[in-house]
Amino acid sequence: MFEHVDFSLVNWSRAQFALTAIYHWLFVPLTLGLSFIIAFMESIYIKTGNEEWKRITKFWMTLFGINFAIGVATGIILEFEFGTNWSNYSWFVGDIFGAPLAIEGIMAFFMESTFIAIMFFGWNKVSKKFHLLSTWLTAVGANLSALWILVANGWMQNPVGMWFNPEMARNEMVNFWEVLFSPSAISKFTHTTSSGFVLASLFVVGVSSWYLLKKREIVLAKKSILIASVFGIISSVYLITTGDYSAKTLSKTQPMKIAAAEGLYVGSEKAPLLAFGILTKTTDDEILTDSKKFILRIEVPFEGFLSFMANGHSNSFVPGIKDLVEGNPKYNILSYYEKAERGYFAQQVLKEFKDIKDKESPEYKSMLARFSDKDFLENYLKYFGYGTFYDKDEVRMKMKILKIIPNIPLTFYAFHLMVMLGFLFLLIFSLFLYLILKDKIENKGWRWLLRLGILSIPLAYIASESGWIVAEVGRQPWVVQDMMTTLTAVTKINSSSVKITFFLFACTFTILLIAEIRILAKQISKGATESK
Numbered sequence: 001m002f003e004h005v006d007f008s009l010v011n012w013s014r015a016q017f018a019l020t021a022i023y024h025w026l027f028v029p030l031t032l033g034l035s036f037i038i039a040f041m042e043s044i045y046i047k048t049g050n051e052e053w054k055r056i057t058k059f060w061m062t063l064f065g066i067n068f069a070i071g072v073a074t075g076i077i078l079e080f081e082f083g084t085n086w087s088n089y090s091w092f093v094g095d096i097f098g099a100p101l102a103i104e105g106i107m108a109f110f111m112e113s114t115f116i117a118i119m120f121f122g123w124n125k126v127s128k129k130f131h132l133l134s135t136w137l138t139a140v141g142a143n144l145s146a147l148w149i150l151v152a153n154g155w156m157q158n159p160v161g162m163w164f165n166p167e168m169a170r171n172e173m174v175n176f177w178e179v180l181f182s183p184s185a186i187s188k189f190t191h192t193t194s195s196g197f198v199l200a201s202l203f204v205v206g207v208s209s210w211y212l213l214k215k216r217e218i219v220l221a222k223k224s225i226l227i228a229s230v231f232g233i234i235s236s237v238y239l240i241t242t243g244d245y246s247a248k249t250l251s252k253t254q255p256m257k258i259a260a261a262e263g264l265y266v267g268s269e270k271a272p273l274l275a276f277g278i279l280t281k282t283t284d285d286e287i288l289t290d291s292k293k294f295i296l297r298i299e300v301p302f303e304g305f306l307s308f309m310a311n312g313h314s315n316s317f318v319p320g321i322k323d324l325v326e327g328n329p330k331y332n333i334l335s336y337y338e339k340a341e342r343g344y345f346a347q348q349v350l351k352e353f354k355d356i357k358d359k360e361s362p363e364y365k366s367m368l369a370r371f372s373d374k375d376f377l378e379n380y381l382k383y384f385g386y387g388t389f390y391d392k393d394e395v396r397m398k399m400k401i402l403k404i405i406p407n408i409p410l411t412f413y414a415f416h417l418m419v420m421l422g423f424l425f426l427l428i429f430s431l432f433l434y435l436i437l438k439d440k441i442e443n444k445g446w447r448w449l450l451r452l453g454i455l456s457i458p459l460a461y462i463a464s465e466s467g468w469i470v471a472e473v474g475r476q477p478w479v480v481q482d483m484m485t486t487l488t489a490v491t492k493i494n495s496s497s498v499k500i501t502f503f504l505f506a507c508t509f510t511i512l513l514i515a516e517i518r519i520l521a522k523q524i525s526k527g528a529t530e531s532k
Contacts, residue, residue: 006495008495009490009492009493009494009495009498010486010487010490012495012498012499012502013085013086013486013490013491013498014486015502016081016085016498016501016502016505017078017081017085017086018472019502019505019506019509020074020077020078020081020505020509021078021468021472022465022468023074023509023512023513024071024074024075024078025464025465025468026461026465026513027067027068027070027071027074027516028071028075028146028196029195029196029199029200029464030064030067030196030199030200030203031064031067031068031071031142031196032142032143032146032193032196032197032200033196033197033198033199033200033201033203033231033235034060034063034064034067034200034203034204035064035135035138035139035142035143036139036143036197036200036231037060037200037201037204037227037228037231038057038060038061038064038135038139039132039135039136039138039139040227040231041053041056041057041060041224041227042054042057042131042132042135043132044227045057046128046129046132052219052220052223053223055220055528056220056223056224056528058123058528059220059527059528060204060224061119061120062523063207063520063523063524065116065120066516066519066520066523067516067520068116068142070512070513070515070516073512074509074512077505079101082097084491085490085491085493085498086479086489086490086491087491088488088489088490088491088492089479089480089484089489089490091170092169092170092171092480092483092484092489093155093156093159093170093171093480093484094170095170095171095172095173096155096159096161096162096171096172096173096179097152097155097156099173099176099179100148100149100151100152100155100179100180101148101149101152103148104144104145104147104148104149111137111140111141111144112137112138112141112142112144112145113141115134115135115137115138115141116134116138116141118130118131118134119131119134119135119138122134143193146189146192146193146196147189150185150188150189150192150193151179151180151185151188151189153188153471154182154184154185154186154187154188154189155179155182155184155185156478156479156480156481157184157188157253157254157471157475157481158182158183158184158249158253158254158481159171159480159481159482159483160175160178160179160182160184161173161174161175161176161177161178161179161182162174162175162179164371164377164381164384166350166353166354166367166368166371167368169350169354171480171483183245183249183252183253184249184253186245187242187245187246187249188246188471190238190242190245191239191242191243191245191246191467192467194235194238194239194242195239195463195464195467196464197231197232197235197238197239198232198235198236198239198422198425198460199460199461199463199464200228201228201229201231201232201235201429202228202232202425202428202453202456202457202459202460203457203460204224204225204227204228205224205225205228205229205232205428205429205432205453205456206453206454206455206456206457207224207457207524208220208221208222208224208225208228208453209221209225209449209450209451209453209454210450210454210524211527212441212442212450213447213450213451213454216527217527217528218442220527220528222436222441225432225433225436225441226433226436226437228429228432229429229430229432229433229436230433232425232426232428232429233426233429233430233433236422236425236426236429237426239422240422240426243419243422244309247309247310248309248310248311248312250310251310251311251318253481254474254475254481255318255319255324256321256324256405256406256474256475257406257411257470257471257474257475258310258318259318259319259320259321259324260321260405260406260407260408260411260412260474261411261412261415261470261474262274262306262412262415263277263279263293263294263297263408263412264306264318264319264320264321265287265288265289265293265320265321265322266320266321266322266323267317267318267319267320267322267323267328267331268317268318268320269304269307269315269316269317269318270303270304270307270314270315271304271306271307271310271317271318272299272300272303272304272305272306273299273300273302273305273306273309274297274298274299274300274306274416275298275299275300275416276296276297276298276416276420277294277296277297277298277412277416278294278295278296278297279293279294279295279408279409279412280293280294280295282408287321287322287325287402287405287408288321288322288325288326288402289322304316306318317331319331319333321405321408324336325401325402325405336386336389336401336404337394337397337398337401339383339386339482340383340386340387340389340390340397340401341390342379342380342382342383342386342387343380343383343384343385343386343387343388343390344386344387344390345380345387346376346380346381346383346384346387347384347387349367349370349376349380352367353367353368353370353371382482383482384482384483384484385478385480385482385483385484385485385488386482388485388487388488389401389404404476404477404485406473406474406475406476406477407473407476410469410473411469411470411473411474414466414467414469414470414473415466415470415474417462417463417466418463418466418467418470421459421460421462421463421466422463424459425456425459425460425463428449428452428453428456431449432449432453435449
């Protein structure tokens with residue numbers, strides 16, 4: 001199998017998609033969170049009738065509009081890449097993956113785009129209450145757009161609610177509600193949107209901190225920090241809660257991701273949770289040994305905390321990378337080698353079925369029925385993707401399987417950076433809220449906090465992107481967990497075409513990002529005077 005793979009094509013296709021996704025996610029979280037902050041601010045304006053709140057609302061609304069307009073472009077390109085670069089994937093799961101995207105386009109996007117026009121241009125043209133309703137519906141629409149995208153991504157992480165059609169050699173949806181309400185989809189949506197709320201809150205706090213340092217827009221800055229700090233604290237607590245739920249979900253659906261994120265090479269009962277660590281450089285063969293993997297490791301001082309996070313019980317067993325690759329019969333964990341054999345068997349059954357020309361023959365009907373057999377589905381077809389790594393030569397198969405373990409250092413450091421920054425943000429919000437309520441935010445002794453507030457804006461983006469690195473790098477090599485690898489999902493095109501578009505997109509997205517930063521900076525520098 002590997003001998004016929006154009007790894008240059010696969011790597012450049014992955015790089016292009018990662019590039020587009022990373023740039024897209026620079027715009028999306030601010031849209032998700034800032035839309036709700038604006039809605040809260042306008043609600044206060046309607047409630048109090050204070051024109052100052054209207055001015056504040058319109059100022060943040062302007063920044064929201066700049067970010068929203070530029071973010072749409074990267075999102076459109078991202079969806080097109082499924083067809084241009086990943087056509088085999090689109091065929092294999094298009095019936096399932098396409099449904100949430102279609103709903104996103106028909107319902108959420110139209111809802112969002114309809115009411116966003118009223119939100120921006122409806123001042124003094126519609127009633128105050130209808131304008132407020134439009135602002136809230138814009139916020140809901142923006143987050144509904146994220147819902148359907150994240151449902152699709154959650155399905156890729158944990159494929160459910162489907163049936164494999166052997167006649168078409170593709171997966172088809174049989175239970176829409178199972179896809180929508182799967183634990184993976186729920187955890188993906190709640191954790192991702194809450195991270196967007198935190199980022200937007202930090203953005204508001206950071207910009208307001210800059211005004212206070214410059215002694216400008218004092219009233220706007222203080223009121224904005226008050227709203228953003230409260231929203232940020234609530235969102236941070238929600239983010240931590242959804243993170244815990246996500247860990248429990250991953251322990252069942254993607255245990256390798258948990259092992260990589262925690263640097264857990266060998267599993268154990270009462271597994272400790274690492275606060276931080278520095279990994280040693282490890283070769284492929286050393287990954288499956290018990291040798292020392294850390295130069296430095298700092299554990300959370302609660303015995304079995306990782307076991308509790310993963311399974312809800314501190315005495316439970318959490319499998320490590322070695323357990324998942326080599327198997328652990330004591331805990332009924334199949335090895336990757338056994339899964340590869342079973343997946344290869346499922347692939348051979350499909351091949352034999354496709355070779356039967358007479359669709360009315362008893363043999364054809366018997367083989368077709370096999371794809372509805374519970375034993376075959378649960379013990380063989382479930383590991384269909386692992387068949388890609390099967391080799392009759394055990395040494396070669398081991399080399400292939402070792403290569404499909406995700407990038408452990410990247411996953412590990414991204415995960416711990418994300419977690420540490422998340423707790424730092426909660427502390428920042430708490431300090432800002434305390435000082436605003438005590439009216440001490442302008443004291444000279446707290447100017448360092450205002451500078452930290454400005455610094456928290458790029459830190460928020462780093463934490464947000466780190467979360468996606470964990471989600472996507474940690475599940476490699478799967479484009480659909482256990483069912484399809486990136487090797488088989490990629491479009492068979494010339495790798496040079498992908499290289500060219502990679503650099504074209506890189507230039508285009510960088511120009512868009514620079515343009516957004518300059519426009520935002522100009523608007524912030526101008527202040528809220530134009531929004532009166």
